[in-house]
Each structure stands twice: as structure tokens, then as C-alpha cells.
Amino acid sequence: MSSSSHHDTFTLTDNKTGKKHEVPVIEGSEGPRVLDMRHLHQHTGMFTYDPGYVSTASCKSKITFIDGDKGILRHRGYAIDELAEKSDFMEVCYLLLHGELPSPPDKTEFEKYITHRTMVHEQINNFFHGFRRDAHPMAVMFGVVGALSAFYHDSTDINDPHQRMIASYRLIAKMPTIAAMAYKYSVGQPFVYPDNDLSYAANFLHMTFSIPAERYTMSPVLAKAMDKFFILHADHEQNASTSTVRLAGSSGANPYACIAAGMVSLWGPAHGGANEAVVKMLQEIGTKKRIPEFIAKAKDRKDPFRLMGFGHRVYKNHDPRAQVLRKAAHEVLEELGIKNDPLLELALELERIALTDDYFVKRKLYPNVDFYSGIMIKAMGFPVSMFTALFAIGRTVGWIAHWKEMIEDQQALKIGRPRQLYTGKTEREYQNMDKRSKKSIFNWLWNTKEKVNY
Ligand code: SDX
Numbered sequence: 001m002s003s004s005s006h007h008d009t010f011t012l013t014d015n016k017t018g019k020k021h022e023v024p025v026i027e028g029s030e031g032p033r034v035l036d037m038r039h040l041h042q043h044t045g046m047f048t049y050d051p052g053y054v055s056t057a058s059c060k061s062k063i064t065f066i067d068g069d070k071g072i073l074r075h076r077g078y079a080i081d082e083l084a085e086k087s088d089f090m091e092v093c094y095l096l097l098h099g100e101l102p103s104p105p106d107k108t109e110f111e112k113y114i115t116h117r118t119m120v121h122e123q124i125n126n127f128f129h130g131f132r133r134d135a136h137p138m139a140v141m142f143g144v145v146g147a148l149s150a151f152y153h154d155s156t157d158i159n160d161p162h163q164r165m166i167a168s169y170r171l172i173a174k175m176p177t178i179a180a181m182a183y184k185y186s187v188g189q190p191f192v193y194p195d196n197d198l199s200y201a202a203n204f205l206h207m208t209f210s211i212p213a214e215r216y217t218m219s220p221v222l223a224k225a226m227d228k229f230f231i232l233h234a235d236h237e238q239n240a241s242t243s244t245v246r247l248a249g250s251s252g253a254n255p256y257a258c259i260a261a262g263m264v265s266l267w268g269p270a271h272g273g274a275n276e277a278v279v280k281m282l283q284e285i286g287t288k289k290r291i292p293e294f295i296a297k298a299k300d301r302k303d304p305f306r307l308m309g310f311g312h313r314v315y316k317n318h319d320p321r322a323q324v325l326r327k328a329a330h331e332v333l334e335e336l337g338i339k340n341d342p343l344l345e346l347a348l349e350l351e352r353i354a355l356t357d358d359y360f361v362k363r364k365l366y367p368n369v370d371f372y373s374g375i376m377i378k379a380m381g382f383p384v385s386m387f388t389a390l391f392a393i394g395r396t397v398g399w400i401a402h403w404k405e406m407i408e409d410q411q412a413l414k415i416g417r418p419r420q421l422y423t424g425k426t427e428r429e430y431q432n433m434d435k436r437s438k439k440s441i442f443n444w445l446w447n448t449k450e451k452v453n454y
Pocket of ligand 1: 052235236238239240269270271272274298299301305306307308309310311312313314363365368369370
């Protein structure tokens with residue numbers, strides 16, 4: 001039973017004034033209790049300070065529960081490894097959006113609705129032709145996804161539950177099509193229309209890898225692995241990109257534009273861009289004998305290099321998704337007849353060494369979802385530049401489920417507007433030009449060689 005209730009309180013004492021402030025404590029259905037700080041400023045004139053929101057719960061949610069110490073990830077109460085094993089991505093989408101596993105007729109109905117919304121408006125094709133062929137697929141995708149708001153802006157009254165549902169289903173349905181189009185555009189091949197006879201994941205492989213000149217043989221093992229990849233990336237509580245979608249959506253912005261904002265945040269190498277960064281890192285390491293050199297770089301605080309695919313804000317134990325992906329990567333390599341894949345061998349050795357190194361053990365740094373995913377999807381034929389786009393396909397349902405949950409909780413819905421600790425200049429008088437220093441901060445600019453003229 002999911003609930004939240006006020007039970008006891010937490011007393012804050014301002015040692016400067018001796019004043020005490022009783023903060024209500026709220027308990028959820030599981031996980032850490034929270035201090036209800038909504039009235040702190042009103043009662044004490046103070047703010048909380050928590051850059052990166054390390055200790056801050058930004059909302060109540062019923063969608064996903066993570067216990068980072070135990071390496072637990074559940075969607076609406078169902079464990080991720082069970083869903084990855086026994087469910088499929090369409091069913092997980094329904095679960096995340098509606099809160100329960102679908103009945104047989106609902107599963108069929110939901111899948112049919114999504115399948116019949118996978119095409120994009122023919123004019124969307126024009127957007128791609130404005131990009132250079134070598135543009136990063138994420139730059140193309142968030143541009144096109146944002147442009148969907150131009151096609152559907154008038155038909156999206158976010159206060160109408162039916163229209164919220166249509167926008168949610170449209171985004172889930174069209175993300176693979178847009179991603180496949182971004183790939184096709186980058187390799188100069190024609191766009192491939194969706195095939196409504198195929199499953200969601202198989203259809204994505206078809207739109208990406210089939211060409212008009214020949215029949216595309218679909219490997220059921222690869223289609224299953226793709227489906228599992230989407231399940232494992234579907235949602236992850238209040239991560240950076242989901243929090244971006246919630247913040248953008250809190251102002252009432254168009255849901256298509258909010259999802260585009262989530263994609264931008266996901267693209268960062270510290271977040272969803274890490275799967276691309278992992279493979280590039282493994283390729284740079286090259287051989288097992290160079291692993292110690294990179295481990296040393298990762299441990300050197302003066303060196304900005306971090307071991308990509310390692311560590312997590314929440315998991316201080318194995319990321320359960322990494323465990324499933326490691327196994328799936330083996331299955332895909334076997335299906336493709338790839339023996340002793342050098343990247344996988346290197347990754348396994350890197351994981352073995354890191355997990356015995358005190359620096360990583362002490363900081364509880366384990367492989368995360370991005371550590372093995374790239375090895376699997378690279379073997380499936382995706383270029384490294386497409387890795388984060390695949391993450392975005394899976395995460396779209398998580399983003400939209402959180403957006404929907406936020407909009408539907410009208411009582412709690414408030415525009416997100418954090419405050420700050422101001423450390424800038426205090427008040428000072430305006431200085432006329434003749435009173436100012438003659439020093440320039442632009443020396444570096446005037447001395448540069450290249451002429452920047454656009
Ligand atoms: C995802 O939030 C989510 O749920 C995200 C995600 C999702 O599904 O949405 O799970 C997907 O983004 C997974 C993470 C992918 N990113 C990477 O693999 C990039 C490499 N990892 C790091 O950048 C880092 O671990 C983060 C960003 C993932 C987490 O950073 P935190 O929580 O801010 O941790 P931190 O920077 O405070 O690190 C704590 C310590 C520091 O050392 P000290 O200052 O204590 O000496 O651990 C060190 C860090 O320097 N550290 C690492 C490290 N990660 C943390 N050192 C070397 N290599 C690393 N990868």
C-alpha cells in the first residue's frame with residue numbers, strides 16, 4: 001500500500017538565536033523518511049543548501065523505488081530483473097504509465113495503439129535535411145522531438161487527461177522512428193517506414209538496419225535483447241533528465257518540448273552520454289596492460305578523468321541493470337558468433353581490477369547501467385554515436401510517466417523555482433566611464449589568430 005503520512009517531527013535549533021523549529025517528518029511506503037521543509041523559509045528566514053540535490057527529495061512519486069545500498073530497483077513494486085526476464089517493453093510502458101500490469105485485452109489494446117502511432121508526419125522528414133550528415137544523432141533527435149510541439153501544440157491541453165494520454169502514447173510510439181531516421185540520415189540511406197507487423201523493438205531494428213534493396217532478416221535473439229535494453233533504461237526515479245522534464249513541465253510547458261529538454265540533459269557524459277563514453281574509453285585503453293594506467297588516472301583527483309560506466313549517485317552497490325546487461329551482452333555476442341570480443345574482455349578485466357581496488361571499494365563505485373550496455377549495442381551494429389539515442393528511446397516512457405504523475409497531482413503541482421546562497425557583490429554605486437580601470441579582460445580574444453565572423 002503506497003501512502004505518505006506525517007508522524008513525528010524533527011527539531012532544528014538555530015544556535016545563533018537559540019530558536020527551535022519543529023520540522024514535520026513524512027514517511028513514504030518505503031525508503032528514507034523526509035523532512036518537510038516547505039515552510040522552513042517562512043518560519044526561519046533560511047533556505048536549505050543542497051547543490052546537486054544529494055539529500056533532497058523533490059517530489060512524491062509512486063513510479064520507481066531504488067534502494068542504492070541494497071542495489072534494488074523496482075517499477076510500481078516489481079523488481080527490474082524480474083521485469084527484464086518475464087515482461088516486455090510494451091508491458092513495462094503500460095505499468096509505468098498506469099501503475100498496474102495490463103490485463104490481456106489492455107495489453108493488446110495498448111500495443112495496438114502504440115504500433116499505429118509510430119509514423120511521423122511526412123513533413124518531419126524536412127527537419128533532418130537541415131542538419132549536416134555528421135551531426136550527432138542526439139542533436140538531431142532533440143531538435144526533431146522539440147519540433148513535434150510545433151505539430152501538436154494546439155492539440156495538447158495538458159489539463160485534459162485524454163490529451164495527456166495521447167501525447168504520452170505518441171511520444172513513446174514516435175521516438176524509435178525519429179531515432180532510426182537520425183541514423184539513416186547520418187549514413188545517407190533512405191528512411192524506412194515502420195512495419196506494424198513487428199514488435200516495438202523489432203520494428204526499431206527494422207527501421208534502423210533494413211534497406212529497400214534487400215529483405216531484412218530479424219534475429220529474435222537480437223530483438224529480445226533490444227527489448228530488454230529498453231526495459232532496463234525505462235525509468236530511474238528522479239535522475240537528472242527526469243528532474244529536467246519535471247522542472248520544465250512544472251511551468252505548464254508543452255510535453256513534447258519537456259521531453260526534448262530531458263533528452264538534452266540525458267546527453268551529458270555524466271548521465272546517459274556515459275554509454276558512448278564507456279566504449280570510447282575502452283577503445284582508448286586498448287589493451288589489458290594499459291588498465292592500471294587508466295585506473296591511476298581515475299584515482300588522481302588532479303586528473304578530471306573518471307572511469308566511465310562506474311559509480312552512481314544512488315547505487316552504492318551493484319546496479320542491478322548492469323548485472324542483467326552483462327548477461328545480455330554475452331548472449332548477443334554468442335548469437336552473432338563473436339568470440340572473445342576485445343571490448344568485453346577489457347571491460348570484464350577492468351571491472352575485476354576496479355572492484356578489488358581500495359579507492360573504488362571505499363567509495364562504493366560499481367559498474368552502472370552504462371558499463372556493459374555499449375558493448376552489447378555496438379555488437380548489434382549501432383555506431384557509438386547512437387548509444388545515447390537508444391537510451392532516450394527507453395527512457396521516454398519514464399520521462400512521460402513522471403511528467404503525467406506531476407501534472408495529475410494538481411494539489412502538489414507548483415512551478416519549480418529553487419533559491420540560492422548569494423555570494424556575489426553587495427550593493428555598490430554605478431561608476432561613470434572616466435572612473436573605471438583601463439585594464440581589458442579581452443586581451444586573450446584580440447590576440448587569437450582565427451577570425452570568428454559568424
Ligand atoms: C546514469 O541518476 C541516475 O539514476 C542516472 C542513471 C539513470 O538511469 O538515469 O542511472 C543513468 O547516468 C548512470 C551514471 C553514468 N555516468 C557515468 O558512468 C560517469 C562516471 N561516473 C561519475 O561521473 C559519477 O559516479 C556519477 C556522476 C555517476 C555520480 O557522481 P556523484 O554522485 O556526484 O559522486 P561524486 O562525484 O560525489 O563522487 C564521489 C567520489 C569522488 O571522490 P572523492 O571526492 O570522494 O575523493 O567518488 C569519485 C569522485 O571523484 N568518483 C569517481 C567516479 N565516480 C565517482 N572516481 C573515478 N571514476 C568514477 N567514475
